[in-house]
Amino acid sequence: MYPSHLWRKGVLSTCRFLHSSQKCGMKTMQAWQAFEYGNPEKLQLNTVAEIPIVKNGIDVLIKVHAASVNPLDVCMLEGYGSTAFNFVRQINNCSLTPQGFPLQLGRDFSGTVVHVGKCVRSVKAGDEVWGALSPWQQGSHAEYVLAPVCYISKKPSSVNHAEASSFPYAALTAWSAIKIFGGLCEKSTYGKRVLVIGSTGGVGMFSIQLLKLWGADVTAVCATDAVELVQSLGADMVLDYQSPEFKQNLKQLNGFDAILDNVGGEYPDLTIDLLKKWKNSKYITVVSPLLKNADDRGLVLGTFMSGLQASFDTAMSFKDGRSFRWAYFVPNGCALKSIAKLVDNKQVNPVIDKVYKFEEVPEAFEKVAKGHARGKTIIDYSLCDEESSKENKEQQQNV
Numbered sequence: 001m002y003p004s005h006l007w008r009k010g011v012l013s014t015c016r017f018l019h020s021s022q023k024c025g026m027k028t029m030q031a032w033q034a035f036e037y038g039n040p041e042k043l044q045l046n047t048v049a050e051i052p053i054v055k056n057g058i059d060v061l062i063k064v065h066a067a068s069v070n071p072l073d074v075c076m077l078e079g080y081g082s083t084a085f086n087f088v089r090q091i092n093n094c095s096l097t098p099q100g101f102p103l104q105l106g107r108d109f110s111g112t113v114v115h116v117g118k119c120v121r122s123v124k125a126g127d128e129v130w131g132a133l134s135p136w137q138q139g140s141h142a143e144y145v146l147a148p149v150c151y152i153s154k155k156p157s158s159v160n161h162a163e164a165s166s167f168p169y170a171a172l173t174a175w176s177a178i179k180i181f182g183g184l185c186e187k188s189t190y191g192k193r194v195l196v197i198g199s200t201g202g203v204g205m206f207s208i209q210l211l212k213l214w215g216a217d218v219t220a221v222c223a224t225d226a227v228e229l230v231q232s233l234g235a236d237m238v239l240d241y242q243s244p245e246f247k248q249n250l251k252q253l254n255g256f257d258a259i260l261d262n263v264g265g266e267y268p269d270l271t272i273d274l275l276k277k278w279k280n281s282k283y284i285t286v287v288s289p290l291l292k293n294a295d296d297r298g299l300v301l302g303t304f305m306s307g308l309q310a311s312f313d314t315a316m317s318f319k320d321g322r323s324f325r326w327a328y329f330v331p332n333g334c335a336l337k338s339i340a341k342l343v344d345n346k347q348v349n350p351v352i353d354k355v356y357k358f359e360e361v362p363e364a365f366e367k368v369a370k371g372h373a374r375g376k377t378i379i380d381y382s383l384c385d386e387e388s389s390k391e392n393k394e395q396q397q398n399v
């Protein structure tokens with residue numbers, strides 16, 4: 001390399017360093033935030049949001065490269081879960097006042113570690129990681145996010161950040177529902193008959209792939225246009241819920257060991273009798289009234305009502321030797337490590353519905369709010385970076 005090139009390279013990297021240190025000095029970033037509840041129009045791009053600081057020894061600061069939008073983000077923007085989540089935030093922050101705003105959404109991410117707390121050993125600055133956060137934490141629809149090290153793992157190396165970000169929240173929900181709440185695992189699932197209701201969203205698509213991998217016989221329920229897609233994921237039988245014969249076809253099936261319900265509504269009443277009697281069969285639903293009850297009736301009464309409802313559902317299913325369980329997402333870095341291996345071995349694959357740029361986050365929310373997911377909705381921050389780096393290059397050439 002000629003000295004003049006070296007000099008130019010040196011000047012450019014110094015400029016870049018000054019630019020980034022200036023940025024770091026200001027400790028600001030871009031983040032999509034809401035200052036009141038409502039529709040996606042309430043989301044604002046805050047260009048001077050504070051970069052979170054690693055204060056806790058177990059925390060990791062991550063530069064986000066991609067994140068997904070989940071139905072929970074859309075619901076939380078409308079105020080869903082605010083009673084419970086604001087209470088947890090208030091306790092965590094030792095505050096006397098409710099801690100709702102600014103609300104920063106985005107439950108999962110794929111990115112690069114920037115800084116780690118002093119107790120963190122498993123990852124270091126520069127590592128590529130993925131993770132999913134608790135709903136009361138500030139989310140990933142921002143340039144940087146803070147996560148406890150036990151919520152993240154190294155990302156699968158065989159997929160890019162956008163593909164990786166399609167997994168953490170939905171896959172961990174499926175993982176908790178199937179494994180933690182459903183008690184099914186690699187060794188116990190072989191030959192079991194499982195009905196997956198709502199098989200075309202993030203949770204359903206990952207569930208089918210995992211259950212097939214573990215040797216289950218999977219029947220999936222989806223809309224007419226998605227039958228082929230669901231078959232391509234490996235489902236042994238697919239039922240089209242838009243067909244006029246759907247309920248009749250459903251009634252003819254029975255002998256399921258487990259039902260995973262990602263839709264709710266009338267499905268528990270329609271399908272609980274399809275479970276085997278007195279064989280430890282389980283109805284596992286990820287759609288529970290817990291947070292809505294707390295929003296409608298307050299934390300204490302709402303939780304009490306949910307407890308009553310859960311006891312009633314459990315008692316009704318027990319009479320035939322079945323069990324009824326509400327399942328929840330659980331942040332879980334160890335599970336993500338296992339899932340990363342499955343992704344790298346091509347045993348589970350990303351299913352992406354649509355990809356948006358960082359500046360298009362409200363449009364991505366609109367898309368998720370409309371429903372009818374066919375896989376995941378992703379925000380790929382590099383699409384934005386590519387354009388700005390093009391601009392940067394042009395500016396450098398002009399200098």
Ligand SMILES: NC(=O)c1ccc[n+]([C@@H]2O[C@H](COP(=O)([O-])OP(=O)(O)OC[C@H]3O[C@@H](n4cnc5c(N)ncnc54)[C@H](OP(=O)(O)O)[C@@H]3O)[C@@H](O)[C@H]2O)c1
Nearest residue numbers: 071173198200201202203204223262286327328329372373
């Ligand atoms: N408990 C928890 O911790 C937890 C965590 C994550 C998610 N969730 C909840 O779990 C549910 C699924 O999550 P997700 O991320 O997979 O949602 P999603 O991506 O929006 O997928 C939902 C899927 O269900 C399909 N669907 C709608 N009505 C249906 C019906 N009657 N029969 C069969 N399929 C139907 C939808 O497509 P079509 O409308 O075109 O059929 C869509 O593909 C959501 O309600 C979410 O809020 C709970």
